[in-house]
Each structure stands twice: as structure tokens, then as C-alpha cells.
Amino acid sequence: MQSRFNNPVPAISPRVWLLASTALLLLSCGGGGSSSSTSSNPPPAGNVISVGSGGFLFSPANLTAKVGSKVTFSWAAGGHSVVVGTACTPGGPITLDTGIHSAGFSADVTMPNVPGDVPFYCQPHCGLGMTGVIHVTQ
Ligand SMILES: [Cu+2]
Numbered sequence: 001m002q003s004r005f006n007n008p009v010p011a012i013s014p015r016v017w018l019l020a021s022t023a024l025l026l027l028s029c030g031g032g033g034s035s036s037s038t039s040s041n042p043p044p045a046g047n048v049i050s051v052g053s054g055g056f057l058f059s060p061a062n063l064t065a066k067v068g069s070k071v072t073f074s075w076a077a078g079g080h081s082v083v084v085g086t087a088c089t090p091g092g093p094i095t096l097d098t099g100i101h102s103a104g105f106s107a108d109v110t111m112p113n114v115p116g117d118v119p120f121y122c123q124p125h126c127g128l129g130m131t132g133v134i135h136v137t138q
Contacts, residue, residue: 052077078102
């Protein structure tokens with residue numbers, strides 16, 4: 001019976017360490033950056049949606065993007081897909097079904113040239129509420 005408690009080392013998963021070190025990295029980089037206003041062609045920062053970060057969800061689940069711009073879906077965890085559609089059914093202003101991918105995969109998706117919503121969901125987890133929408137604006 002003693003053997004149940006013979007491991008004195010606290011169990012900390014590699015994922016926790018990864019998250020902690022990433023947070024530290026972000027913190028250490030946050031203070032030194034000075035914003036430059038000289039660039040006439042700034043990168044489209046913020047057009048990234050994390051897939052499966054923190055569970056069965058997209059982050060952010062609501063994103064605003066310009067017409068014709070590019071939105072990148074970035075897989076933070078495996079077993080997820082991105083399908084454009086509503087009510088867990090494909091269909092919408094653009095056609096997209098990435099299929100299921102692992103962490104590290106990414107997909108660049110070009111937004112329509114007309115304003116409107118681009119709803120999307122994860123095929124395996126749509127029933128769990130893993131959905132999102134991109135608001136495409138002029
Ligand atoms: Cu999913």
C-alpha cells in the first residue's frame with residue numbers, strides 16, 4: 001500500500017512549463033518595444049485566431065477584419081478543424097474546410113471582398129460550442 005505514494009516529485013506537465021515560459025517571454029519582451037510611426041505599410045497585426053487554445057474554443061472567437069485581408073488560423077492544439085458555416089453546417093460567403101490538424105498547423109484564409117460575417121466552427125467540437133465569427137468590414 002505504501003507504493004501508492006512513493007513518488008515525491010510534484011507532477012508538472014511539460015505543457016504547463018511551456019505556457020509559463022511563454023508567458024515570461026512575452027512579459028520580458030513587453031517593456032522594451034517602442035512603437036514606430038514611420039512605416040507606411042504596417043503588418044496586419046491581430047488577424048490571427050488561435051485554434052484550441054485553452055480548450056474547445058477559438059481565441060478570439062470574434063474578430064474584425066478588412067475586406068480582402070488575410071486571417072490566419074493557428075492550431076494551438078490538435079484534433080480541431082475550421083469549417084466556414086453556421087449551425088454546424090458548411091456554407092457561407094467563402095468555402096473553407098481545413099480538415100483536422102495537429103498543433104503547429106496554420107491556415108491563411110482570405111476574407112471576402114464584400115463586408116459581412118464569416119461564421120466558422122470546429123467540426124468535431126461544434127456541438128460543444130466551438131464556434132466563432134469574423135466580421136468583415138470595409
Ligand atoms: Cu475542436
